[in-house]
Amino acid sequence: MIDRKRIQEIACGYDKKNIKVGVLASHSALDAAEGAIEEGFKTILYCQKGREKTYVQYFKSRRVDGRLVRGVVDDYKVYGKFNELMNLKELEGMRRNNVLFIPNRSFTSYIKIDDIENDFDVPLVGSRNLLRSEERGGLKDYYWILEKAGLPFPKKIESPKDINKLAIIKLHHAKKKLERGFFTAASFREYKEKSGALLKQGVIEQESLDNARIEEYVIGPVFNLDFFYNPLEEELSKIELIGVDWRFESSLDGHVRLPAQQQLGLLGTTQEVPEYTVCGHNSATLRESLLENAFELAEKYVKATQEHYKPGIIGAFCLQTCVDKDLNFHIYDVAPRIGGGTNVHVAVGHPYGNALWRTNMSTGRRTSRMIRDAIEQDKLADIVT
Numbered sequence: 159m160i161d162r163k164r165i166q167e168i169a170c171g172y173d174k175k176n177i178k179v180g181v182l183a184s185h186s187a188l189d190a191a192e193g194a195i196e197e198g199f200k201t202i203l204y205c206q207k208g209r210e211k212t213y214v215q216y217f218k219s220r221r222v223d224g225r226l227v228r229g230v231v232d233d234y235k236v237y238g239k240f241n242e243l244m245n246l247k248e249l250e251g252m253r254r255n256n257v258l259f260i261p262n263r264s265f266t267s268y269i270k271i272d273d274i275e276n277d278f279d280v281p282l283v284g285s286r287n288l289l290r291s292e293e294r295g296g297l298k299d300y301y302w303i304l305e306k307a308g309l310p311f312p313k314k315i316e317s318p319k320d321i322n323k324l325a326i327i328k329l330h331h332a333k334k335k336l337e338r339g340f341f342t343a344a345s346f347r348e349y350k351e352k353s354g355a356l357l358k359q360g361v362i363e364q365e366s367l368d369n370a371r372i373e374e375y376v377i378g379p380v381f382n383l384d385f386f387y388n389p390l391e392e393e394l395s396k397i398e399l400i401g402v403d404w405r406f407e408s409s410l411d412g413h414v415r416l417p418a419q420q421q422l423g424l425l426g427t428t429q430e431v432p433e434y435t436v437c438g439h440n441s442a443t444l445r446e447s448l449l450e451n452a453f454e455l456a457e458k459y460v461k462a463t464q465e466h467y468k469p470g471i472i473g474a475f476c477l478q479t480c481v482d483k484d485l486n487f488h489i490y491d492v493a494p495r496i497g498g499g500t501n502v503h504v505a506v507g508h509p510y511g512n513a514l515w516r517t518n519m520s521t522g523r524r525t526s527r528m529i530r531d532a533i534e535q536d537k538l539a540d541i542v543t
């Protein structure tokens with residue numbers, strides 16, 4: 159792990175009048191960029207050829223006498239592959255440009271975690287050491303943290319033979335490298351049947367299946383709680399709820415929209431088992447009496463990260479939850495960084511974030527607001543790792 163002191167020195171040595179907010183051009187990059195622009199920063203997006211147009215063409219900024227009149231992308235780089243940003247020359251360029259980098263899930267998917275921890279010597283706004291906790295199955299992964307924190311998560315089922323109620327089997331898709339090959343089963347027999355069919359179709363591989371996490375399926379709506387931890391706050395709550403989102407998943411949402419007769423028609427076909435590929439998000443709110451419970455989850459998570467992953471979470475994080483019929487939260491995933499659904503609040507904010515900050519407050523904007531506060535209070539060292 160890069161010594162935090164070194165990163166703090168780099169950040170503190172930056173030209174504070176010319177800070178640029180940098181982000182890998184994918185996932186929630188538009189939210190990060192829009193929020194940075196809103197808080198008065200210039201932006202730089204690190205793109206990959208073949209998937210750069212959203213940033214370099216459609217959301218490219220235009221400034222007239224320095225004043226922004228269109229778009230959110232001031233500057234960009236287009237690499238052949240994302241991981242070319244690890245070249246020493248590129249990292250040096252980022253530091254020369256006073257870049258503060260906001261990590262998102264694409265950053266940790268396309269750049270090796272080892273490289274991020276040891277070689278990406280550019281200040282990250284967030285918690286570098288926590289990024290690895292998102293890799294399911296790792297030694298101190300997010301389930302480990304949830305357990306330490308005493309937080310509720312779906313019960314692990316040790317062996318497929320033990321499946322006796324609806325369970326979800328979590329493994330990678332065989333062909334779509336970064337996607338899921340999840341499926342559900344309510345018994346060992348169903349597990350055998352479904353996994354057999356999926357193996358045959360090439361959707362999953364035996365090795366991933368053998369290492370899959372099997373856990374109880376929580377029946378209830380899904381809420382991604384987009385939280386924020388502000389280490390600079392000294393009087394009021396350091397924890398903020400910026401927004402809540404939920405996902406559109408393909409093909410699952412299509413299955414749900416079919417009448418029963420048509421669903422039954424899928425039995426025995428290659429479309430029988432839905433996939434869980436995220437392809438969009440929507441905004442949501444929580445029943446008001448659940449808000450306090452949601453905050454309690456965040457309080458416990460933050461405390462556990464401060465104990466076990468010093469310095470603990472900084473800035474945005476997302477608790478991905480299901481709520482069961484008795485209104486209990488179950489956390490099935492944790493993003494120790496900006497969530498994937500925060501584009502629902504780009505530019506408009508969210509009822510909770512806006513209510514708190516008396517203006518349109520997205521996760522992207524909140525992150526850059528923290529950067530701005532840190533610069534003004536001479537506390538950049540407190541928000542980078």
Ligand SMILES: Nc1ncnc2c1ncn2[C@@H]1O[C@H](COP(=O)(O)OP(=O)(O)O)[C@@H](O)[C@H]1O
Nearest residue numbers: 312326338373374375376380434478480490491
């Ligand atoms: N225990 C669970 N019970 C019910 N649904 C779940 C459970 N775990 C995951 N899911 C569903 O699967 C989707 C992806 O799960 P997640 O664990 O977040 O995978 P990933 O790590 O790929 O993001 C969620 O959006 C949710 O719909």
Ligand SMILES: [Mg+2]
Nearest residue numbers: 478490491492
């Ligand atoms: Mg997830």
